[in-house]
Amino acid sequence: MPELPEVETVRRGLEPRLLGARLERVEVREPRLREPVDRGSLERLVGSSVEAVRRRAKYLIIETSAGESLVIHLGMSGRLVWSKQSSELQPHDHISLWWSSRHPAAHQELRYNDPRRFGLVLVIPRSGMETHRLFSRLGPDPFSAAFTAEHLHSVTRRSRRPVKNMLMDARVVTGIGNIYASEALWLSRIHPATACRRIAAPRWRRLHDACRDVLGAALRQGGATLNDFRDVEGSRGYFAVRLQVYDRAGEGCHRCKATIRRVVQAGRSTYYCPRCQR
DNA sequence: CGTAGACCCTGCGCGC
DNA sequence: TGCGCGCAGGGTCTAC
Numbered sequence: 001m002p003e004l005p006e007v008e009t010v011r012r013g014l015e016p017r018l019l020g021a022r023l024e025r026v027e028v029r030e031p032r033l034r035e036p037v038d039r040g041s042l043e044r045l046v047g048s049s050v051e052a053v054r055r056r057a058k059y060l061i062i063e064t065s066a067g068e069s070l071v072i073h074l075g076m077s078g079r080l081v082w083s084k085q086s087s088e089l090q091p092h093d094h095i096s097l098w099w100s101s102r103h104p105a106a107h108q109e110l111r112y113n114d115p116r117r118f119g120l121v122l123v124i125p126r127s128g129m130e131t132h133r134l135f136s137r138l139g140p141d142p143f144s145a146a147f148t149a150e151h152l153h154s155v156t157r158r159s160r161r162p163v164k165n166m167l168m169d170a171r172v173v174t175g176i177g178n179i180y181a182s183e184a185l186w187l188s189r190i191h192p193a194t195a196c197r198r199i200a201a202p203r204w205r206r207l208h209d210a211c212r213d214v215l216g217a218a219l220r221q222g223g224a225t226l227n228d229f230r231d232v233e234g235s236r237g238y239f240a241v242r243l244q245v246y247d248r249a250g251e252g253c254h255r256c257k258a259t260i261r262r263v264v265q266a267g268r269s270t271y272y273c274p275r276c277q278r
Numbered sequence: 279c280g281t282a283g284a285c286c287c288t289g290c291g292c293g294c
Numbered sequence: 295t296g297c298g299c300g301c302a303g304g305g306t307c308t309a310c
Contacts, residue, residue, distance in 0.1 A: 002303055002304070003303060003304095006303080032287095034286075034304090034305075034306085058304075058305095073304080073305085074303090074304085075287095075303090075304055075305080076287090076288095076302070076303055076304055076305095077287090077288075077289085077302085077303080077304095078304095092288085114287095114288095115287080115288050115289065116286085116287045116288050116289085116302090116304095117286080117287055117288080118286070118287070118304055118305075119304090120305090159280080159281095160280090160281090161280075161281070165281085165282095168304095170304095170305080177303055177304070178302090178303060178304085179303060180303095246303095265282095266281085266282060266283080267282080267283065267284080268304095269301085269302090
């Protein structure tokens with residue numbers, strides 16, 4: 001499921017149905033996620049209503065009238081789905097949240113499904129958000145004013161670290177995952193192994209713009225796929241987006257026809273064009 | 279300090 | 295067909 005465009009798409013799908021809704025009931029069938037799910041803290045939210053549905057990095061934040069927020073991270077394989085009334089439990093449906101609102105009289109069940117269980121569901125006080133361990137060290141969101149080419153330049157000035165690894169470091173910038181890191185580097189024609197200290201201002205500007213372009217385009221696509229996501233049950237996600245390099249090893253570069261390569265950096269696959277990325 | 283690698287976990291596609 | 299292997303969109307901890 002997750003990189004920033006997908007998480008934001010989920011947020012936009014949740015918002016209209018959750019705003020003003022009241023949490024009626026919680027069921028945790030499998031608490032063993034990245035951290036154990038604390039049933040008690042979820043129970044405390046029952047009876048409160050939703051005041052905002054936000055996103056920070058890849059975390060979804062559901063702010064409630066209880067002064068506490070429900071924080072959800074989808075990890076690698078997490079999904080949130082509105083399930084039809086009393087529809088059969090699927091494998092890995094770990095948590096159910098039942099909500100009520102005035103308009104549809106019937107209760108709505110939101111299920112958290114996560115085969116690999118790398119996700120996270122927890123409750124934190126709303127006032128302590130920015131100082132919480134999950135959020136305190138995060139860099140800017142790619143669409144925030146704080147995310148600038150100068151920021152990228154200054155933060156990484158002395159580093160020999162490969163630029164691709166830097167792009168995926170949430171302390172530098174949040175929300176850019178393995179797919180869009182490769183895509184943004186392809187778009188800005190920068191070789192993924194380039195040491196950050198060797199990158200000068202003009203290329204940082206190109207990379208900065210490429211991050212926004214790539215994420216923005218995916219976001220527009222995500223919104224489009226969500227429409228049929230509601231009725232149909234299939235998760236399309238990334239495959240609706242036209243990716244230029246990711247998972248295209250051995251195929252031709254869409255710009256120069258050279259053969260796309262796959263390498264491993266910090267344990268993750270990187271795809272790039274050896275001819276037009278320098 | 280910064281960085282690479284292991285690790286958490288399940289499922290899938292591939293070659294044999 | 296069954297089995298083992300490598301790989302998968304994330305994040306954190308450890309050892310250098």
